[in-house]
Amino acid sequence: MISGVLLDLAGVIYDGKAAVPGATGAVARLREAGLPVRFISNTTRSPKQAVLDQLDKLGLPVTDGELFTPAHAACEWLRQHHRSPHLLVHPDLVRDFHDLADSEGLAVIVGDAGEAFDYPALNNAFRALIAGAEFVALAPNRTFKDADGKLSLDAGPFVTALEFASQRDAIVLGKPAPAFFLSALASMNCPPSQAVMIGDDAETDVAGALAAGLGQALLVRTGKYRPGDEDRFKPPPTATVDDIAAAIDWIVATRRSEATQPLL
Template identity: 55%
Template sequence: MPKAASKTAPNTTPKTAPKAAPKPAGRIAGVLLDLSGVVFVGDAAIGEAVASLRDLRASGLPLRFVTNTTSKPLRALLEQLRRLGIEAGSRDIVTPATAARRLVRERGLSPRLVVHPDLLEDFAPPPARPADAVILGDAGRAFSYEALNEAFRLIEGGAAFIALARNRTFKDADGQLSLDAGPFVAALEYATRRDALLIGKPSAAFYAAAVADLGTAARETAMIGDDVEADVAGALEAGMAGLLVRTGKYKHGDEGRIDPGPTATLADLRQAVDWVLERR
């Protein structure tokens, strides 16, 4: 069962003390990789991402796409990959929404969904009884005072508080950074004085489930992402190699914001795949 996330985000304050050197990576037997900001931005592939994934699949290494995207349903993600020429099935993508749906079923919850309208198809219709849980993701324009205040009142009244993700920002289709779900999760945590149960990255349970599905040991698995907190720090904490790419939301100096630092910082997915293939 996923553990409640701390209110405190991963420490991103630069330290004056020397950072611990990342452990050298050994054999790599499987790969997890982010989608938005690594494979594509908006509707366009990034650089040689499509060819890089083709090479990775040809190597025989198992891979899964692990994304904190909570504004698109699984169906839309699969369609987007196929439009880009990337073959993928529903088992190839691990999302917070699919994990939350399983949790709701296991616990018999009746959730109030504060999510993007497009994501509703990934959830079963809630039972016809009062809500006893709030599930919050990137609701986009559906974020409103009314929606957040309703969520606040439910949580204040004892409802379970479940966050699909707590990323700070994402690289939007216009090339600019936009607010992700994290600031809204933090606002409700502050108002209710309660920690959200985090379902997506960097939740240890989320990574453990992805690695188990991949069928590899964590120490032989590499995670490729553009978010130094959710992707890289989370992977390192889970015992994996954490590869940071300088695409998507990456900003200059991000690799110095976590301790220990990334296993490797690379220009893009092309370089990350080459790094992995050298260690297979």
Template identity: 55%
Template sequence: MIRGILLDLAGVLYDGGRAIDGSVRAVARLTDAGVPLRFVTNSTRAPRRKLLQKLQQMGFRIGPDQLSTPASAACAALTASGRRPHLLIHPDLTEDFADLSEGRAGTSVVIGDAAEYFTYDAMNSAFRALTDGADLLALANNRSFRDADGALSIDIGAYVAALEYASGQKATILGKPARGFFEAALASMGVDAAEAVIIGDDAEADVAGALSAGLGRAVLVRTGKYSKGDEARFTPAPSLVADNLAEAVDLLLPEITSQQ
């Protein structure tokens, strides 16, 4: 039984600045079928305001309450701990951390995909904060992503590993594949994990991560960062494999409509 669906963004809904063929219509079909949707991303360069704007301009019907980002998870963690952030992120993302710096005891290093801002000085400043007692919050831990030029580029995971190695401290991962990230998205829909499906292009973080977190099924799409053989590269393996989001919806929609 399918009571809710989690959808990855980059590589599933869009590549670069354009929607993947059929993806806008595929999301509209799910929405029209009445199935609750949450859009879950490990994107950490753009603030949620710009992500929503980008999706809406592409034609996707999505509201602010439907988007789950690692930055939102980090803000919740910082609020709960009463710590202030030492940010090692892309400057565009800083607006998501507004009002979290003042009047707080203790520090958490928050690392996201800083891209060209991963300088030695920035990394060393974060390292020194860790040696002074800060804990380490990683917005994600992905190995690679499909860049705007169509090729794979190194992602945040290597930089997280560098800080872990230098400081001897283990990072708390806040985005996919962290169980808590999936659980928060499901809780916002009131959906049990066993009755949820995720559709993603990352066999490790999206598929294996979600299944390990208890989701009932996971669909791997052959778009975005997918590479030949990914369906057999990680455990647990995907429940289904589809060429793209449109085909994934074709596979799932008959079951959804039969429940109504």
């Protein structure tokens, strides 16, 4: 039984500043069907409010509680572990960390810093790590689809470089960390086995969701998807579909089939 849906954003709901064709209507169909929805994004360049504003401009109003971001998870982690952040993130994301109380302990927080990934910034983060700071990665994504339509380096390669240099393993808070998926599901009281994830990243969205115990995960051929992605990572997608509209068709058809199956 499908009782809840998790949706990635970039590459699934929108591509750059434009909505993926059919995306807003597809989300409306989910809501009309009475299926709770949560939006879980690994974006680490835009603050949470900017993402909410972008969705609203696309005609898709989303509440604060329906959107889960790695920066929000990091702030919760910092409070729970009494750490102050040493930020290696995009300048636009800094505002999401502004209300944290100072703590004696330190944690290096790495996101997609973009042009801020220069040698001094990386070296300062490295020095903080070897001095004993905790190591937190907002997301380990290898690439993202850039404004020019081509793939660009995401935070993952820089996290790996710091892991290699410091001989430390980062704590990952965004996808594919199981806790990130499970916290979104818990907010709508949906058991993992009854959830579906829809994403364009076969590794972090799809394989990550299935490894976290979600019942099904769909890979869309939009956004960063490249031919053959469905065969590159394990577990493989439950299904690979053209776009979010086709993914919702799949969910609706699956629920209809489940409803007509005889009880044993």
